[in-house]
Each structure stands twice: as structure tokens, then as C-alpha cells.
Amino acid sequence: MEDCIFCKIIKGEIPSKKVYEDDEILAFYDINPIAKVHVLVIPKMHIQSLLELKEENKDLLFHIFEKINEVSKIVGVDKTGFRVISNVGEDSGQAVKHLHFHILGGEKLPTR
Numbered sequence: 001m002e003d004c005i006f007c008k009i010i011k012g013e014i015p016s017k018k019v020y021e022d023d024e025i026l027a028f029y030d031i032n033p034i035a036k037v038h039v040l041v042i043p044k045m046h047i048q049s050l051l052e053l054k055e056e057n058k059d060l061l062f063h064i065f066e067k068i069n070e071v072s073k074i075v076g077v078d079k080t081g082f083r084v085i086s087n088v089g090e091d092s093g094q095a096v097k098h099l100h101f102h103i104l105g106g107e108k109l110p111t112r
Helices: 005-011 055-074
Strands: 018-021 025-029 037-043 082-085 101-105
Touching: 005 025, 005 037, 018 055, 025 055, 037 055, 055 101
Parallel strands: none
Antiparallel strands: 018 025, 025 037, 037 101, 082 101
């Protein structure tokens, strides 16, 4: 997607503060954090949301969650706890139409 901000970050057209990167995913700090630690984990393949996942994406999805575990250790929230969120659609607040997972932590998070 030519106008997708996350695709531009993946291509290096927009800078980001990277936490982790491999051939399939990129993890970087959110520029508008809502928690002390706020990292986004995105696939390099453009997938609009969880609703677009297909059978052929199951290995990618497993890889994403495997690396979420690794990223949680890198940013130091693995021992204290963290939240993983993926917003889907307008009503949820999905601002960028590219599948992404928020890792939130580093402090006590509200339960409501």
C-alpha cells in the first residue's frame, strides 16, 4: 500500500526507533505512547487487520506472537507484565490500516 504509514516505516522512508526486526516483522516504539512502554509489532506484509488473516498466514501469526515474547524481554516488561492489543476497524480506534499489535507495559495499567 503506497499510502500506508507502516509500509513506509518498513521501507525506511519514515524513521522509527526500532526494537526488533527480521525478514517478516518489525517492532518499534510508538510515537504517541499511551503507556511507559509502548511498542508496535507489525508484519512486513501488508495485511489490513485481523479480519484479513487467512490460513496461509498462520505461520506468520505464530511468528509475530513468538517475537512479541522476545520483544517483551528486550524492553523489560516480561517479568512485570504487559498487555497486547490489536484494534480492528474504526470503532476500535484502528488508526493505521495495517495489522499491528501494541505491547503496553512498564507501569500498572488501568483495568477499565
